[in-house]
Amino acid sequence: MRIAILGGGNGSFAAAGDFALRGHEVRLWRRDKAAVADHIANGGTIIVKDITGAHNARLALVTDDIAKAVDGAELIFCPAPATSHDDIAAALAPCLKADQVVFLAPGTLGTLIFAHAAKSNSQAKNVCFAETGTLPWLARKHGPYEVAITTRATRLPVGVFPAKSEDHALAVIGQAFPGVIEACGDALSGALMNAGPIIHPPLILMNAGPLEHFDRWDIHNEGTQPSIRHVTDLLDRERIAVRQGLGYGAPHFPLADHYKEDGDEWMYGRRSHNQLTKSGDWREHIDLKTHRYMREDTLLGLSLLVSVARLAGVDTPLAQSFLTLGSAICDFNAAKEGRTLARLGLGAYDRAGLQNYLKTGVA
Numbered sequence: 001m002r003i004a005i006l007g008g009g010n011g012s013f014a015a016a017g018d019f020a021l022r023g024h025e026v027r028l029w030r031r032d033k034a035a036v037a038d039h040i041a042n043g044g045t046i047i048v049k050d051i052t053g054a055h056n057a058r059l060a061l062v063t064d065d066i067a068k069a070v071d072g073a074e075l076i077f078c079p080a081p082a083t084s085h086d087d088i089a090a091a092l093a094p095c096l097k098a099d100q101v102v103f104l105a106p107g108t109l110g111t112l113i114f115a116h117a118a119k120s121n122s123q124a125k126n127v128c129f130a131e132t133g134t135l136p137w138l139a140r141k142h143g144p145y146e147v148a149i150t151t152r153a154t155r156l157p158v159g160v161f162p163a164k165s166e167d168h169a170l171a172v173i174g175q176a177f178p179g180v181i182e183a184c185g186d187a188l189s190g191a192l193m194n195a196g197p198i199i200h201p202p203l204i205l206m207n208a209g210p211l212e213h214f215d216r217w218d219i220h221n222e223g224t225q226p227s228i229r230h231v232t233d234l235l236d237r238e239r240i241a242v243r244q245g246l247g248y249g250a251p252h253f254p255l256a257d258h259y260k261e262d263g264d265e266w267m268y269g270r271r272s273h274n275q276l277t278k279s280g281d282w283r284e285h286i287d288l289k290t291h292r293y294m295r296e297d298t299l300l301g302l303s304l305l306v307s308v309a310r311l312a313g314v315d316t317p318l319a320q321s322f323l324t325l326g327s328a329i330c331d332f333n334a335a336k337e338g339r340t341l342a343r344l345g346l347g348a349y350d351r352a353g354l355q356n357y358l359k360t361g362v363a
Contacts, residue, residue, distance in 0.1 A: 001025070001175050004073035006066070006088055008032060011079030011105065013147040014139035017048035019176060020057035027061040029069035036064045039145060047146040067095040075101050075172050079135055081296045082108040082339065089117040096124040101172040103158075107131025108301050109191040111161040112344050115361070128165035130173060132156045133193030133253060134267045136180070140281035150279045151272045154265060157182045157253060159190020162361030186358035188308065189248045195267070197301025198236045198255050200293035201322040202228050204286065208329075211286045218283040219293075220276055229259065231318070238316040239305060245312030246351065289330050298326035303338025311341065311351055 001024045005016045008030035020026040030036060044062045048055045063069050070076050070092065080088060089110075092102070096118050104110050111129035118124045136153040156177060160166040163186040174181045184190055203219040206228050210217050217223065236255045243252055257266040259273050266272075276282060288294060302323040309316040327334055334340070341347050346354055357363060 001075065002073045003027070003176060004029060004070040004076045006030075006069070006076065006078040006092070007080035007084070008035060009080065010139045010141050010147065011135045011137060013046055013141055014048075014135075014137035014149050015077055015079055016059055017046035017055075017057040017147055018137065018149070018152075020046070020059055021048060021055055024176065025060045026057075027063065027069040027073065028059050029063055029066050031064060033064045035144070036062055042145060045145065047143075048149060049142065049146065050149040066091050070095050070100070071097075073100065075103060075176055077103050077105070077176070078114075079105045081292045082106075082110055082300045083292065083295050085110040085113045089114040093117040093121055093124070096121055096127050098123065098125040098127065099168070100124075100127050101169050102127065102129045103169075103173050104129070104131040105135050105156075106133055106194040106196060107159075107187070107191055108194055108197075108296070108339055109187060109304055109344060111159075111187040111190070112346070115161055116345065126165070126168075128160055128162065128169045129187065130158050130160045130169045131187060131190040131194075132158045133190065134195050136177065138268065138272065138276050140279075148279070148281060150275050150281065151268050153177075153180055153267050154269045155182055155253075155267050156180050157184035157190065157193045157251070157267075159184050159187045159193070161187035161358060163187070163359040164361070185248060186355070188246070188354075188358055189243070191304065192239060192243050192246075192248065192308070193253055194301060195253075195255055195258070196293075196297035197305055197319075198239055199232060199258075200297040201302060201326065202231045202235060204288065204291065204293040204298065205322055205325050205329075206231065208288060211288060216283050216285055218277065218280075219286070220273070220282050224273075224277075235318045235322070238309070238314070238319050242305065242309045242312050242314045242316065245314040246308070246355075294326055294330060298322060299330060299332050299334065299337070300339040302326070303334040303340055306334075307338070307340035307342070311349075311354070
């Protein structure tokens with residue numbers, strides 16, 4: 001299968017390396033021309049380290065030309081942060097061709113940003129857009145061409161826009177993630193599976209003191225204390241209440257399952273949280289104002305959740321509180337800068353109108 005990977009971060013390198021090792025033809029695109037030139041000069045490979053050892057993955061193409069990267073690709077995979085969606089969507093839109101599938105992991109309803117950008121491209125017939133609830137790898141880059149994968153996703157709930165294209169989208173994505181993909185309905189259902197706006201805002205905001213005091217701090221280890229875990233579970237109940245308020249059914253993938261040793265398996269396999277903390281890869285410097293846990297998950301992710309909750313008629317006091325705190329730290333105006341339904345061009349819809357648009361793609 002021919003797969004284009006967009007981005008140069010942890011997730012993009014994990015995806016490119018893993019897919020190449022599985023025999024797919026992988027093209028890696030990133031905007032940093034100097035980094036691309038260096039990567040090509042060093043062989044265009046990625047070293048993937050996991051529990052089985054180190055593996056050398058050779059990519060078919062490393063480029064800063066997005067048109068070359070996506071030409072003929074059946075799947076276009078974008079694990080880049082939500083903060084980059086507008087720029088990447090604008091660059092990708094004129095390059096899309098019929099029947100391609102664009103997959104965001106996760107998405108924060110970025111599917112709509114990519115779909116709206118592509119509307120002016122007459123060649124993008126039957127292109128569909130999908131998103132899931134988490135990055136399919138817990139991974140960190142250990143060097144410019146090396147990535148360590150702690151664990152891989154075992155269940156990925158995926159929402160599709162337009163939802164009428166679900167069968168085609170999931171068939172293509174399933175070739176890249178065999179036995180892992182689970183249909184969860186439309187793109188908004190997929191967005192409301194996003195774990196980032198649930199796990200990360202309590203961790204980064206309730207650990208603000210240690211984060212500013214210590215040079216490096218592991219919010220998934222020392223920062224994950226019982227009181228914070230309790231707040232996370234309560235915040236997740238708000239997410240699930242919004243899903244239910246919009247009529248989305250189970251499974252809702254409650255975040256509590258991520259930490260359990262038994263019961264329903266979450267998006268990653270058993271003991272993935274323990275593996276994450278043991279790796280030491282998340283002991284890092286976090287700048288409160290610039291880190292993606294704040295800019296992507298708190299400011300964009302929670303502004304979306306609060307906005308959708310209003311449409312569903314569901315109260316989300318914790319989500320609103322964390323959004324307010326994060327906005328105060330970052331001098332952020334959620335109404336003008338957040339990822340709300342209004343800023344996505346969906347503010348005029350009632351619930352029935354929005355769900356019809358998500359299904360058909362027709363305004």
